[in-house]
Amino acid sequence: QIQLVESGGGLVQVGGSLRLSCTASALTFSLYAVDWFRQAPGKEREIVASISWSGAVKEYADSVKGRFAIFRNDAKNTIYLEMKSGTHEDTAVYYCARGPFYGSATAIARVNDYWGQGTQVTVSS
Numbered sequence: 001q002i003q004l005v006e007s008g009g010g011l012v013q014v015g016g017s018l019r020l021s022c023t024a025s026a027l028t029f030s031l032y033a034v035d036w037f038r039q040a041p042g043k044e045r046e047i048v049a050s051i052s053w054s055g056a057v058k059e060y061a062d063s064v065k066g067r068f069a070i071f072r073n074d075a076k077n078t079i080y081l082e083m084k085s086g087t088h089e090d091t092a093v094y095y096c097a098r099g100p101f102y103g104s105a106t107a108i109a110r111v112n113d114y115w116g117q118g119t120q121v122t123v124s125s
Contacts (some may be wrong), residue, residue, distance in 0.1 A: 002026045002114060006096055009119030012086050016123070021084060022096030022116055029072065033103030034079045036070060036123075038092035045095070049081055050105040059105040063089065086123040093118040099121040 008020040012078050022034070037043040037119070049070040050059045056069055069082040079096055097112035 004044070004098070004114055004116035006094060006116045006119035009094060009121045011084075011122045011124060013067055014086060014088065014123055014125050016086050017082070017084045018086065018121060020094055020119060020121070021081070022079045022081075023124075024077050024098070024114075027058070027096065027114060029077050029079060030074045032101055033099030034072065034103060035097050035099050035106065036079075036081045037095045037097060037109070038085075038090075039095070039118075040092040043092075046108070048094075048111045050099065050107070051079065052104045053102050057105040059107040061107070075088075086121075088123050088125075090121060090123050093120050115123075118125075 003025040012018045033052050036049040037045050037047050048061045048064050051070045055072050067085045072079045095118045096114045106120050
């Protein structure tokens with residue numbers, strides 16, 4: 001069964017850090033771009049980070065630049081999103097999604113063929 005499973009979400013204090021993981025089953029991330037999205041209550045889903053198929057190119061939303069880092073480990077078929085200096089505005093459900101084959105990173109949402117179910121991140125005072 002094809003699955004993308006996000007993990008690592010939870011409760012973190014303002015200024016704190018968290019590492020999210022996205023692991024694929026019966027599906028490969030190798031040679032594919034991968035994107036991380038988030039959706040906060042009452043808001044539209046937004047792309048927050050993206051990584052190219054090679055890992056050489058990364059894009060970030062302005063709201064997370066300098067605080068979030070995306071990286072990949074193809075041997076583990078896993079994409080990571082490291083969050084630092086959390087703010088209340090980072091509270092959201094975070095999703096990963098597979099991008100195009102041999103795709104580059106993107107700052108603009110695009111068609112993704114497989115999505116995870118999401119993991120909740122809550123930043124509190």
